[in-house]
Amino acid sequence: MSSIRFIMIGGFLGAGKTTTIARLARTYQDQGLKVGIVTNDQATDLVDTHTLRNQGFNVGEVAGACFCCNFNELTNTADQLHLDNKPDVILAEPVGSCTDLVATVVQPLMQLFGDRFDVAPYGVILKPSHGRRILKGDPKAGFSPKAAYIFKKQLEEADFVLINRADELTEAELDELTQLLANEAPDTPLLRISAKTGEGFDAFLEQLEQRGEFGRRILDMDYDVYAEGEAELGWLNMSLTATADTEFDLDALVLDIVDRLQNSLATATAETAHLKTIGLSDGAHAVANLVSSDTRAELSLPSQCKTTSADLVVNARVAIDPAQLQTFVESAVDQACQSHGAKTEVRQTQAFRPGRPVPTHRITEFG
Structure with a gap:
């Protein structure tokens, strides 16, 4: 099995991961590359899997647990995609309520399967609707501090952060989110994109092509808070x-x-x-x-x-x-x-x- 570029795009539930991955897949296909996609959910019957398959993509699904807790199924699914279509690129969409993915997915892939996967920088999509409220500490954010903990940890471990839905936000709203993110993750590159229109995707693709010291933001995690935050949903x-x-x-x-x-x-x-x-x-x-x-x-x-x-x-x-x-x-x-x-x-x-x-x-x- 030759080395496959492995690109995982994270982000909170509803951040726009599926739309982003579909646009990425079409872009890579237009470049003449073969693409496989791996979706992920805590249960079966995932809308994202149906959506991507009905757009003509080769999709494998890891169901029943997140990538980190079902790591062997992730690599087995990637192997099956390789047998089916020999993709040059695999795009992976983790469960939106998961974090600590650098320590539990990125590093294991790099250290245990480095001969099979060429792992790209890990990008996380910011969800503006909840992101603004959570990062401002709004008491009406809609989620408890334990669920907000997951959201913030996702940003903390990212190699870069994507502010999605840029086409739907005013310049003032984008500037506010940029400042909030700069305060939350001061050393993390920020990009503005629209998964719907393709705005900002050239810079996004350039970021994904980077190689070097990526996937190294290991979190200090409190798994009790993490578990309670997920169980709120x-x-x-x-x-x-x-x-x-x-x-x-x-x-x-x-x-x-x-x-x-x-x-x-x-x-x-x-x-x-x-x-x-x-x-x-x-x-x-x-x-x-x-x-x-x-x-x-x-x-x-x-x-x-x-x-x-x-x-x-x-x-x-x-x-x-x-x-x-x-x-x-x-x-x-x-x-x-x-x-x-x-x-x-x-x-x-x-x-x-x-x-x-x-x-x-x-x-x-x-x-």
Whole structure:
């Protein structure tokens, strides 16, 4: 197996990792390179995996635990991608509630698998909606200090930080975030990008091409605080089928589900880390998402599809009890489908709190 460039892009839930990785993958493909992608989740039925596969990418999924706790599955998945397509580049998207990835993923790859993977600098995407509130110490940030601890640790271990959604922010807002980040991570390079438009991607690609003393920001971690911060989130993955006697608008349906869920969660004052819904029908796919309680739901990938049958997957990461979250999701899905004349058949629902991280490896000394 020849050396593969391994690029992992981290960031909090809803930061825009999937959109960023999709644009990176297309860029590398345009350069004539073969690309493999590895997604990651605490459970199966990940919207990101469906989204990327339906865009034509070769995707492997590590499910059931984060990369750090399922390291062997990460390397096995990379091996399978190599057998399938012999990629020049592997892009990896870790779970958005994970940190300490330099010690538990980057360094193990460099020291134990250095002959197989050429590891790139580790970039972390800043999520503006929560980032501004957390970094300012806003008591209305929506998450406890323990969850905010994870967010800050992600920034601390990054080789560089990407301020995403630059096209949606004013210059004053960008300057404020830049200053907040400079205060939080004073020695870390900052880039402004838009995963949606491609703004700033040339500088981003240049950063990823760097070689040298990268992946060395080993964190001083309190795993008790880390575990409690992750466990604050209710985690839900649901897959179902919607069928109707007459055609319904797939784009309108997935957006309606997210809208209804946002409204119901607001009544419980439950802060949303990320909501995603994908609808799949005869090769078409539509994706709607919500990245925080104080932003609007958006149709991020329209399908322009009208159909009588669709497979739906809902992913919700919310600061609420998982059982209560499941009740909200089931109600939003049922009401939205009924309003579009569709009946639902649920195939699988997984609702839980993430367990304590137990890394396969944790390397704190450089080889």
